[in-house]
Amino acid sequence: MSGDKRKSTDSADVEKDAVSVGGTSSYAQKDWLYSHKWSRKLLEWGVETRGITPVSVRDRVDTQYSKIFFLWLSFNFNILSFSAGTLGPVVFGLGLRDSCLVILFFNLLCSALPAYLSTWGPKLGLRQMCQARYSFGYYGVIIPSIFNLCSMTGFCILNSILGGQTLSSISDGHLSWSVGIVVITLISLFVSFCGYRVLTWYERLAWIPVLIVYLVALGVGGKHLSNPPPAEPATAAAILSFASTVAGFVITYCSLSSDFTIYFSPSVPSWKIFTYSYLGFNLPIITIQCLGAAVAASAPLVPAWEEGYANGNVGGLIEAMLRPTGGFGKFLTVLMALSVTANIAPTFYSFSLSFQVFIPPFAIIPRYMFSLLATAILIPVSIVGAHKFYDALTNFLGLIGYWASAFGAIVLVEHLLIRRGRFAAYDLRYWKDPRRLPTGLAALGACALSCALIIPSIDQVWFVGPIAARTGDIGFELAFFSAGAFYIPLRYIELRYRPLV
Numbered sequence: 001m002s003g004d005k006r007k008s009t010d011s012a013d014v015e016k017d018a019v020s021v022g023g024t025s026s027y028a029q030k031d032w033l034y035s036h037k038w039s040r041k042l043l044e045w046g047v048e049t050r051g052i053t054p055v056s057v058r059d060r061v062d063t064q065y066s067k068i069f070f071l072w073l074s075f076n077f078n079i080l081s082f083s084a085g086t087l088g089p090v091v092f093g094l095g096l097r098d099s100c101l102v103i104l105f106f107n108l109l110c111s112a113l114p115a116y117l118s119t120w121g122p123k124l125g126l127r128q129m130c131q132a133r134y135s136f137g138y139y140g141v142i143i144p145s146i147f148n149l150c151s152m153t154g155f156c157i158l159n160s161i162l163g164g165q166t167l168s169s170i171s172d173g174h175l176s177w178s179v180g181i182v183v184i185t186l187i188s189l190f191v192s193f194c195g196y197r198v199l200t201w202y203e204r205l206a207w208i209p210v211l212i213v214y215l216v217a218l219g220v221g222g223k224h225l226s227n228p229p230p231a232e233p234a235t236a237a238a239i240l241s242f243a244s245t246v247a248g249f250v251i252t253y254c255s256l257s258s259d260f261t262i263y264f265s266p267s268v269p270s271w272k273i274f275t276y277s278y279l280g281f282n283l284p285i286i287t288i289q290c291l292g293a294a295v296a297a298s299a300p301l302v303p304a305w306e307e308g309y310a311n312g313n314v315g316g317l318i319e320a321m322l323r324p325t326g327g328f329g330k331f332l333t334v335l336m337a338l339s340v341t342a343n344i345a346p347t348f349y350s351f352s353l354s355f356q357v358f359i360p361p362f363a364i365i366p367r368y369m370f371s372l373l374a375t376a377i378l379i380p381v382s383i384v385g386a387h388k389f390y391d392a393l394t395n396f397l398g399l400i401g402y403w404a405s406a407f408g409a410i411v412l413v414e415h416l417l418i419r420r421g422r423f424a425a426y427d428l429r430y431w432k433d434p435r436r437l438p439t440g441l442a443a444l445g446a447c448a449l450s451c452a453l454i455i456p457s458i459d460q461v462w463f464v465g466p467i468a469a470r471t472g473d474i475g476f477e478l479a480f481f482s483a484g485a486f487y488i489p490l491r492y493i494e495l496r497y498r499p500l501v
Helices: 003-007 009-017 027-034 035-045 067-076 079-090 096-110 112-118 120-124 142-169 177-194 196-225 236-255 270-301 304-309 316-324 325-336 341-358 360-364 366-420 441-457 476-495
Strands: none
Touching: 003 441, 027 441, 067 196, 067 236, 067 270, 067 341, 079 142, 079 236, 079 304, 079 316, 096 112, 096 236, 112 120, 112 236, 112 270, 112 366, 120 196, 120 270, 142 177, 142 236, 142 316, 142 341, 142 366, 177 196, 177 325, 177 341, 196 270, 196 316, 196 325, 236 270, 236 366, 236 476, 270 304, 270 316, 270 476, 304 316, 341 360, 341 366, 360 366, 366 441, 366 476, 441 476
């Protein structure tokens, strides 16, 4: 297909397929919305209903590009980042210096991929998992969508548990973890339900009270962090296993990166979106994870902290740090508990989009309905898993890094090598045409072949591969490089039978 013809597909043809109606997209969805009185009322209130349908060029008009910085900032400026940092000293036995070096270098490395994918939203107007159809195919992308749904649900569960723990810690046993989890989840549901405008407004402000909490905590407890206890010499296995956990924390954003940038003007320089995103990831994650490592390393030397931290209760540890401030400390602890809503709410938002890719006929149902579904799943599962938090956190962050690395590598190779980095090479008329999109066999085949290297290289509680037994966990590194390498020849074979669209 000629370059001129491709250029015409981004606006005129997509607009024929996707009529913008109050933030909605398809004719079928329009009929669904206006056939229900309550749906019409939500539209009048400005609730976003648009799902996975591409945003046409004429609707990509947002020029407040700093929104994406504040979204990633608030996404990660919370107690979950703090708890992930504590894993270095507590689970992997690393000293403070080694923990912070791993946190610094692996976050700087792994955050580059989701920051880069964030730049694709303004250029294509496609949600991230819809964009992945141009490598995984219409049906093949269902498999990474399932993994993505599981990953997002897992993050929401961890955040809900942390928020529930933290709220419970200030009530002297009068408020159970379960009630705290319900409170946190319902607040997050409200923010995600309203959609893009409310979500980006909320994320612009949500990090401020959390910063105040951390500053006060350092003010009253910083003296205990000046002389961390000596640690045993770090082993390569411990460093690489902790690195895998750190990578799993940030690299999984690559499956939802462009979900929040599709309304930006396509004229925005890509470097600007990349810079905002890269800083939005690294400033909160590196800072708060290093603080978590420092506090966890010093906790055994401070009786009140050690008591609050019993059984891995991170919320109790935060409450113990703030206890010297009296009643004000309890108020700050509540703010810290609510910080997880800034992560759960946008995750609910992306959950709804990935679900529509998972079951394409559900694309006519408004996006916010799937936020209700996510809430119904999240509350009972979080309550059940609340008392095994550290096991869940360590296993979860280690596992999700593998699939996300392979996914990111394939999408990246498709764009940079197969399509030569040209956004005009994506024919947006066929974004939902199974007969014109790739079969997905090359992408799924590359993932399957890479498992031969990934499985022997993982180090988990339930399995330690023969390679990992010697080196530590290097599964996410091998997932990225092997999936990308296997994809190249398989994709060129696929192109012989189905032309590029």
